[in-house]
Amino acid sequence: MSTFNPKDILWEETVPGGNHWSGLMRRGSALRFTDLQGGANVSLLLYNFEEKLERYNMPDSLKAQHTAFLTTGNVCYSDMGRVMCSFIHDTVGWHDTMCGISDAKLIEQKYGVANYQTHRNDMYRSAKDGLLIELAKHGLGQRDLVANVNLFSKVSANNTGGLVFNAGNSKAGDVVDLRFDMNVLVVLSTSPHPLDTAATYKPSDVLLTAWHAGNAKEDDVCRNKCEQNQRGFINTERFYAH
């Protein structure tokens, strides 16, 4: 169970729906993502802040934990066998990491066009454009755009592998807390999930609340979720040994 004392809060910031954000989260800090209106989506990418070639790896995260989605107890693995961040608390229950992001063409096909000229900051933006803008600020680009996590969104598979988007998976006030186990460059977009069935472009705002959580303890729920995660944390701890 993750609850934090208000005195441990480092900062708070709201990312409006459809917008994008990036920042450094140091090892031992945590971020609460709060879905403010319901139906939020956060397309999330993670990079080792000191060595950005090391990054979130979707297949390694899924197969190490024998799961097709992420929730409390799960961690995000880098491609170097280390734990980048941990799902320490989650009221949503299912976060997608198999379906990728929207691009400008998809947004136009689904919702039409609303540009800055006519709609100012209410313009429609794709997750891909938002992520590339943030990646570029850190010297990264197209080649660093890999399979991401979609916080708050649920897509399951039927018995023949067909995808089912679960509308209403996240309600207003739902939260997911990620503890960062490495120094992580977080890059995100709050644009809609690519399979979102909503007829209008109205992605929810997401509140980011950062606090000091400390490193994973011996009895940590994510460390002890499975033997694989215990070894993943050992790899991370060896990386930061000094």
Add this chain to the structure above:
Amino acid sequence: MLTESKFLPQDAVLSETCNAGDPWTGIVKKGQTFRILDLEGNQAVDTLFYNADDATERYSAVDTIQRQGQIYLTTGSVLYSTEGNPMLTITADTCGRHDTIGGACSAESNTTRYALSKRPMHSCRDSFMHAITHSACVIERNITKRDITANINFFMNVPVTSDGGLSFADGISAPGKYVEMRAEMDVLVLISNCPQLNNPCNAYNPTPIQLLVWN
């Protein structure tokens, strides 16, 4: 969906064997047909594709899954790029299901999945690293670790249940089974013929494959 090919091996313009654990690279031109043949069965062929003219455009597992609303690959599946362009279309498949969420094993991920002591074992991503530092057609396109992303595992069976369970199941391939695809653009193929000795899905016995191309 099980479908057979109309192409005959003797008409192929390229036919090469790739041993267990080895990487393989090659160019398949737009309109050509590329076959991966599982010679001895239950092999997993970890495969990446790049636009041969601009390798920053590459195979995207998540685009392929999302754009088709389907996590498994078989006849009719279109393999999409990071730019949303069709790279190849699967035109024949005698196996019936191929995986694109299981990724490639690596020395580092083997430490978490199996044991810390497994790091020195041969792995797919080490084979990719060998290829990107030795293969001329890869080096000249400036393909580096940045470009090694979620791949296709041809012949690999990774079932996902409706409640989100995921497992590595026994292979559904057998000796002589193949998958065949038509290139929709000129593509560079990068293969690690999986040497995995930790996963029982191939009875701990990695085996060779054959690669064929027809005009």
